[in-house]
Amino acid sequence: MRRNLVTAAITLALCGAASLASAQTPAEISRAANPPAVRATTQLPHGVKPSHYAIEVTPHADKMAFDGKVKISLDVLEPTPTIVLQAVNMSFANSVLTGASGKKLVPKVSVDAENQTATFAFAAPLAAGSYVLATDYTGVINTQANGLFAIDYDTDAGKQRALYTQFENSDARKFVPSWDEPNFKATFDLTVNAPAAQMAVSNMPVVESKDIGNGLKRVVFQTSPKMSTYLLFLGLGEFDRATDSVDGTEVGVVTPKGKVGQAAGALEASKLVLKEYNDYFGVKYPLPKLDNIAAPGRSQFFSAMENWGAIFTFEYALLVDPKISTIGNVQGIFSIAAHEIAHQWFGDLVTMSWWDDLWLNEGFATWMAARTTAKFHPEWKTELGAVGGREGAMSRDAVATTHPVVQKIETVEQASQAFDAITYSKGGAVIRMLENYVGEDAWREGVRAYMRTHAYGNTVSDDLWSAVQTAAGKPILDIAHDFTLQPGVPLITVDSATCANGNTTLQFTQGEFTKDRPGKTPLRWRVPVVAQAVGGARVDTVVEGGKGSLVVPGCGAVVVNAGQGGYYRTLYGAEQFAAISKGFATLSTMDQLGIMNDTWALGMGGLRSASDYLDLAKNVPADADPAIWSDIAGSLSGLDGYYDGDAKRQAKFRKFALSVLRPAFARIGWNAKADDSAPVQLLRTQLIGTLAGLDDEAVIAEARRRFAAGPDDANAMPPALRNTITGIVAYNADAATWDKLHAMAKAEKTPLIKDSLYSMLSIAKDKALAQRALELALTDEPGATNSAGMIGAVSGSHPDMAFDFALAHREQVDKLVDSTSQARYYPGIGGGSSDKAMIGKLRAYADKYIAPSSRNATETAIANIEYRLKVRETRIPAIDAWLQKHGG
Structure with missing residues (x-):
């Protein structure tokens, strides 16, 4: 069930439908009226291999198209009458193959749109040897983040259009005909004919830039190292660039013009991380420069991409806007830099x-x-x-x-x-x-x-x-x-814990934790198990063959998976769990979190009482680590979601949940203190959102008061709380408030704030306002990269409505979704439903529009709906009984 309903809705609004699923996902899907056939493998034959691409492109941003020329140096490893490579939405002209002798052959070119290939066929088989394949081609500039794509954004000077590329996993073929698979590595020369006033950025530094007339300049980049096609990058627009250097590498952050002042944190993080990785990997970063390119807009399924030497990141995840940025944004900037720069080696x-x-x-x-x-x-x-x-x-x-x-x-x-x-x-x-x-x-x-x-x-x-x-x-x-090589989660059951001579002997059984298959025959793992008695030393063993034992120094409460480094769940017997509960405050925060998460999952999965989590939460002191309170807030909000539609039972649960969370919030309050740690700052926003989601009238009223004071009142609307306050007001909006937010969105000139306001319009719990947001999403007003995210944000509170709307307007919605994401996007919208009827809708959609081999996202959404229905029916009664027992 959804955790932290208001907080989650705000996050969904700010990050788009990316919150519905992890990272980027599915590609082109069939739109035939009948169920599609299984798509054959798209892997190319290995009889021809490229070694170098010399690419020249001329974008026509106003026409959303581009012209290209490419010369591909290649090796034919065995005689073949055809050269097959990958290409999408391209037409070809002037194709010529030149052999080592200088002899030129003119191929016949055919395109297979279904398999995304172009075939260059010759009158006679080509002999093994080295060749150069040259061709002119045309391509399409997209409105979503795949291939070469455009983003339109507002500035004080008016509308601007910038071009970027996004190729992972299989979209370089929309930019250049190529062997667009990771194991066909080659070097690249890239030239772009660009508007003279714009900056062009690629993987390598510029080696030459000269005017060529008609307001254009030709920009030539240095030759890249040997790399996979999906790592090639081009950016083009009205940009600024901040630079520094680390270990001889030029490090830069490229932003839309006028925003380079917001890039200081990203630049500093990049410098620090790059130096650390040069040491850690023992192989120095090999390119002469490393840029991070910040772009307005968003995608439904990713925020950054590790193009070699030219990392692409949407600006909401890279730049610090003093009006709305929080410590969470600062942390995210560092973490994303650390992730993407790690890819410069690993990937x-x-x-x-x-x-x-x-x-x-x-x-x-x-x-x-x-x-x-x-x-x-x-x-x-x-x-x-x-x-x-x-x-x-x-x-x-x-x-x-x-x-x-x-x-x-x-x-x-x-x-x-x-x-x-x-x-x-x-x-x-x-x-x-x-x-x-x-x-x-x-x-x-x-x-x-x-x-x-x-x-x-x-x-x-x-x-x-x-x-x-x-x-x-x-x-x-x-x-x-x-x-x-096998799926699933090991379950380590502590069968006994016997104390003798100052040591505790543990006996284990290894099974498998599942949420939806209680009678499943468990898989077997060799599981590294670490255990520790409170105050004692950690010891470890490998549990294999389904059984194991371990002698732990000390007696009393013993934590299995001490330090929480293992990938398994731990099920304690009643006596052991009682001992851990009694000594809970003496455990490390890491182990407290691990135990709480296991207790939650095992309770929801029927292996413990679902109320065991409440026993832990009820006794956590108000001054416990913020991470513990964050977990409690999330879990209580999640439980609250299971009561949706049953006002009487939900009111009883909320009375308890508010009694637990209000003392923790009272301790940190609305207003920041000079000595607030980062975790406390993050907890403040989470507790405010969670309490509002539990209909805490005082919190909602205070959010409305602060919002009415206006965004320029730093005391009422500090940057750290601006999005949280706006989100609470938007979630609880009436028609007049929604209209005010809409007017603010239309008037806003800062893309980052403008985008967030349009998304906030989509989280209203009022169904009529949610319907207005859905209709707004299909207009040109929000911008092409915001619309699909708005529909996804509506699904946070109204999954059935959002799914039905998206399906009813599928042809329009498809144009608003990354072409590689449609097979996940629709299940992601409907997957939050708790209505059994949604299962049939999802299956009907998949049968009609998704190839059978690509329905994992659909089946996962269905499995999660079935699980939520099961929890509501079989687990929540234990929560009701616990509340009754404890005076709830």
Whole structure:
């Protein structure tokens, strides 16, 4: 069930529909009236391989089209009558193949739109050897973030249009005909004929820029290193650039003109992280410059992309606007920089051979970003986020529609759907577990060896495991395979804990935690288990074969998965859980969070009483760590959602929830204090949002009072609370308030604030106002990159309404969604429903519009709806009984 309804609605509004799912996802889907056939693999034959691309493009931004010329140096490895490469929405002319002898051949060109390929056919088979394929072509400038795309935005001087590229996973083929697969690496020369007044940015520095007449200039970039097509980048517009240098590398942040002053934090983070990674990886960053390009607008499914030397980031995730930015934004800027710069090695320098091993990019960058952020900003306590990230992965991993970390990918659609919590968060959690198992030093040495051995090449997961195992001198291959080649969440049950002679002997059984298959035969893992008695030393073992034991120094409460480095759930017996509950305040915050999350999940899954979480929450003191209160606020808000539609029972629950949360909020209050830590600042906004979502009349009234004072009143609307206050007012809006917010959105000239206001219009709980937001989303007014996010934001409170509306206007909505995202976008909108009828709607939509091989997002949405209905029916009565017992 949705946690933190108002807070989640605000987040959804600010980040677009990206909050519905992790990262980017699914690609082109069939729109035939009949159920589509299974799409064949889109992988190209390996008999021809490119080595270099010389590309020249001339964008026509006013016509949303571009002209291109490309010369591709290639090797024919075995005789073939055709050269097949990938291309989308292109037409070709003047195609010529030149052999080493200088002989020219003119091919016949045919396009297969379904398989996204172009075939250059010759009258006779080509002999093995080296050739250059040259062709002119035309392409399309898109309105969503795929291929070469445009973003229109407001400035004080009027409307501006900037062009950017986004190619991961399979959209370079919309910019240049190419072998658009990660294991076809090549070097690139890029030239762009651009308006003379605009700045052009790519992976490499500019080597030449000269006027060519008609208001144009020709910009030539240095040759890139050998890299995959999806990492190529071009940006073009009215930009400013801030620069500095680290270890001989020029580091820059590129922004829309006039915003470079907001880039100081991103520039400083990039410098710090780049220097750290040069040391950590043992291989110096190899390019002469590293830019981070900030763009207005948004996508439904990603915020940043790791193009080599030219990271692309939407400005809401990169720039600090003094009017609305919070400590959370500052943390996000650092974390995203740490993630994307990690990719410059893990993904760019060394690239997975195929999308099966995407997690080698994303899981590692997720882990590396968390490690680096915690190292340089210990005051933020972001290391506690490891529990939340693992929780998100386990929740996704505990339903039947999960998949292994290393997964079989055959089609563009499947590759796009691989960008999810399993790839990112489970991948990162498994790396954290294995680093704990072998030790930090051995892990780092293994990573360094992996980088040295595979630089500029492609790998599979076992290449990493082999390097780490050699460095550690400790076997990890079987453990790594167990956690990456099969899906699911291990469950470690503590069968007994016996104290004798100052030690506690634990007996374990290993099963499997699932949310939707209680009778499932459990898979088997070799599980690294760490345990610790309160005040004692940590000890570890590997539980294998379904059974295990461990002797722990000390007696009393014993925490299994001490330090929360393992990827498994822990189920304690009644006596052990009672001991942990009694000594809860003496545990580390990390272990408190782990125990609370396990208790929540096991209760919702029927392996404990659902009310056990309330026993823990009820006794947490008001001065507990902010991370604990954040977890409690989220969980209580989640429980509240299960009561939607039952006003009497919900009122009883809310009385209890407010009695728990109000003392914590009273301690920190509305107004910031000089000595507030970052976690306290974040908790303040969360508690305000959560209390408002629980219909705390005093909080809602205070938010309205502050909003009425106006955005220029810094005492009433400090930047740290501006979005929270506006979100509460928008969520509880009447027609007059909605009209006021609408007028503010239309008048606003700052894109970041303007975009957030249009999104805030979409979170109203009033159905009539939500309908107005849906209708507004289909007009040109909000901007092409905001509209799909508005529909997604409506779905936060009205999933059934949003889904029905989107489906009724599918042809219009499809144009507003990234072309690689439609197979996830619609299930993401409907997936928040608690109406059983939505299951049939989702299946009918999938049967009609999504290839059978690409329906994982749909099936996951259905599984989550079924799970919520089951919880409401079978778990919530235990909450009611607990409330009755405790005077609720």
